[in-house]
Amino acid sequence: MLVYRIISAVIYLILGGIVAGLLAGIDRKLSARLQGRRGPSVLQPFYDVAKLFSKETLALNHGQFVIAFSFLLLIVFTGVLFFAGVDILLVFLALSTAAMFLVFAATSSNSAMSTMGAQREMMQMLAYEPMVLITAVGFYMSTQIMNGGEGSFKIIDIATGDLPSIVYLPGIFLGFLFILTIKFRKSPFDISTSHHAHQELVKGVTTDLSGRNLGMIEIAHWYENTFLLGVVALFFLSNDWWSIPLAVGAAALVYFIETIIDNVSARVKWELMVKLAWGVTIVCGGLNLLVLEYIF
């Protein structure tokens, strides 16, 4: 079993970035087609990052490189832990730590745009973090029900239950989908380094990052997206073989749905996110937890 876990972590390390880079390319192509445009090549995200690494890096201080590199390192670390099947709480804590480094990278400059981006990034963390924790608790309770008493936070135990966790956690899955829109940097458009924020707040947290530093942040986002799709897949995994294609299909479908949501709600602002995120968390996540606690 340990061998499989190591192999899956290594595969993530090698392919995690490439898969999400391709997905980002498909996303841009799909968005363009939805808007009646031809759109860039599917490989465009790779061209962008290659270019960023070939350009001059203008850094206001040397710390910026260290911080941007730490962000990349911690995101990859998070994903490796996840795909190695360790404790899900540890994984989510590593993710939050990584997210803080992005905020540090933004606050390491004096730019007003960058600082504003950092503040909104933290607002964003505040909005989605409760749902992330509820997801971890939900997984624990679903293993508790499946094992008849003994719960587990271990991803390997969650992924090898008798039934896919989604059977017990439909509400939490919906809530997680909601925050996934934020985590994928799709909506709201005026938050930090949202995909479409090219004219809004300049570019949020990445305003003062350029060249190599920005390239590393981009790669980190790819690894982060693969990891998040991994969490989506975790909802569908069980000890049956057919759960693997089901999980992969579900993750792909979720990515497709996120692209559609992004295109139909292009002008969602951060105020709406703050208002909605906790509401969705309480209704979807909270109700689901109550049902698990008192009915099963």
Add this chain to the structure above:
Amino acid sequence: MAKITKSPWLLHYDGSSCNGCDIEVLACLTPVYDVERFGIINTGNPKHADIFLVTGGINEKNKAVVKQLYDQMPEPKVVVAVGICACNGGVFKDAYNIIGGVDKAIPVDVYVPGCAARPEAIIDGVVKALGVLDEKQKAFKEAKKKKGV
């Protein structure tokens, strides 16, 4: 590899334009012309940009702004002057407040005349700028090698 011409990011700055050229610049992004198919993104951030697109003439107020935006862009970079006002001041040439075209403030690589410049002309200009950008990238790499960084 790392061909800069495959992913040129634009910075658009409106000097003292009448907005005619600006609307044409934005028209390039619409489904009809869709410059994103070449990987072009309108960034609005000098630190991410490769191509500096300026519309309108230069006056005493915006000279420093244009200069600063240019200085904030990382190498290699090119400047495209869009519209006759950006080229040499246009009809405002003799106005007391206008100094002249963009080249009075920063070095310009490609001039796109027109009042207003057509989207086709702007795209042609940007494609021409890509050629210049490619040369500049080669020169930048050479200089980097010499420096031993």
